[in-house]
Amino acid sequence: MSSDNEFLCFINGEPADSILVSDRGLSYGHGLFETIKISNKIAPLLRYHLERLTEGARAIGIACNEALLKKYFYQLLEMIPEDGVVKIIVTAGSGKRGYFYNKPNSTCYILQWYPIDTNFSLPRAQGVSLKCCQHRLPISPLLSGIKHLNRLDQVVARAEWEDEFYDGLMLNQDDYVVECVSSNIFIFKSGTWITPEITECGVAGVMRRYLMDDLFPSTGYIVKEVKLAMNDLLSADEVFICNSIAGILPVLSVDSHCSWPRGNYTQKIQKELYKVFPCYQ
Structure with a gap:
C-alpha cells in the first residue's frame, strides 16, 4: 500500500x-x-x-x-x-x-x-465535444448494463483520439447510439428527455439511473428509453453526457458535424443536481 x-x-x-x-x-x-x-x-x-x-x-x-x-x-x-x-x-x-x-x-x-486529478468545473460550465468512434459495441444482452471487468471495447475506442475530444460516442453493431466510452448520454427533443436503451449492450450508469428514477420525475420531465438512431441524436435540441464522477456535462458537438447550445433545459437539470449533491457543481 x-x-x-x-x-x-x-x-x-x-x-x-x-x-x-x-x-x-x-x-x-x-x-x-x-x-x-x-x-x-x-x-x-x-x-x-x-x-x-x-x-x-x-x-x-x-x-x-x-x-x-x-x-x-x-x-x-x-x-x-x-x-x-x-x-x-x-x-x-x-x-x-x-x-x-x-x-x-x-x-x-x-x-x-x-x-481526483481532473477539474470538471470548466466542462460543466462550457460544454464538451465528442468523437464518434469507429469501433462498435458487440451485442451481448446477458452482459448488458453490467460494469464487468472486460473493458477492451472502451480501450480500443479510446485509442481513436488524443485530447481533442472529451469523450467518444459509441454505437452498436446496428449503428444505434448506446453510450460514450466513459459516460451515458441524454438528448432533449420536442419537450422530452431521451436516452438510449441499455438492453443489448452498454453500461447502465448510476448517474443515469439517478436522473431517470429520481431527478427527472421530481422536476416533472418525461424520460424515454429508445433505440436511438444517429440522425435523432444529430437533430436533438440539446445533448448532455453524465457519469458518477463528472456529473452532467453539456455536449456542444460530435466530430464538428453539428452543434448544440449549452441549453436552458440542460442547465436546469444541472442546477437541480447541484441542489441535491453540491459536489457536482
Whole structure:
C-alpha cells in the first residue's frame, strides 16, 4: 500500500497491492467494478453503486457479500486523506485453469482510493465535444448494463483520439447510439428527455439511473428509453453526457458535424443536481 497519499489499496480488508496470478479477474475478466466519487467523506450515489454491483455479481455467478463489502468500504473511507475516487473491484477469486467455474467461496474484494486529478468545473460550465468512434459495441444482452471487468471495447475506442475530444460516442453493431466510452448520454427533443436503451449492450450508469428514477420525475420531465438512431441524436435540441464522477456535462458537438447550445433545459437539470449533491457543481 502506498504511503504518499497518492494511492491506497486494500484486498479483502488488508493493506495490499497485488493479487494471485490465478485470480479469475486477471485471467478472464471474471469480475465487476465500480468507480465511486467521494466528497467530504460521503459517497453521493453509493446505494446505486452497490445495487448495480450485487446485481451484476448474480448475473455472472459471483458470490458477493454486500455486508462485508460495506465493511471494507467504510474501513477505507476512514483512511482516505482527501476527496477522490474509490474503485471497488470484485472478482471470482482464484480457481483452477480453464473457463469452467465451480463457484468456489473465494470472492476477492479489492478497494482502492485515488485523488481526483481532473477539474470538471470548466466542462460543466462550457460544454464538451465528442468523437464518434469507429469501433462498435458487440451485442451481448446477458452482459448488458453490467460494469464487468472486460473493458477492451472502451480501450480500443479510446485509442481513436488524443485530447481533442472529451469523450467518444459509441454505437452498436446496428449503428444505434448506446453510450460514450466513459459516460451515458441524454438528448432533449420536442419537450422530452431521451436516452438510449441499455438492453443489448452498454453500461447502465448510476448517474443515469439517478436522473431517470429520481431527478427527472421530481422536476416533472418525461424520460424515454429508445433505440436511438444517429440522425435523432444529430437533430436533438440539446445533448448532455453524465457519469458518477463528472456529473452532467453539456455536449456542444460530435466530430464538428453539428452543434448544440449549452441549453436552458440542460442547465436546469444541472442546477437541480447541484441542489441535491453540491459536489457536482
